Amino acid sequence: MESSGSESESPMTHRVQSLSATTDTRGKHRIQAELKRLEQEARFLMEELGQLEGMDKASASCKEMLRQRIRD
Template sequence: MQSDRSDSSGPITKRVNSLPSDSDTRGKHRIQAELKRLEQEARLLEEELELLDKMENATAVCKEMLSNVDTRPDPLLPV
């Protein structure tokens, strides 16, 4: 007959418990390094967004350039 109770000391539990403690510190360091990288990337993106907020609209610049080009005759076209 089979027993209905579960054995908590199965092969998976033994494998997890037998991991060396060094892997815990390396994993922790790896996670901290990834977190630091993500924080730096977020900070750079925030700075870029601030610069974009301060920039003049591209349409205004294009309109200004078109008005300057339209008022000057093309030197290569005959008059």
């Protein structure tokens, strides 16, 4: 005696499938949120890199600071 697929599913099987679907949705949302965070961080770092490229060389700035301290 074979039963059809819907009759053979226990309430527990249906519950596990339902939880899996919920978990997949949450997992997808977490991945999308992490991707958005990484994209924002990449934009921030690109802006910071642009600002750093516009600054004087660190050695020149350090020399100037040392000169000021020596004068004081």
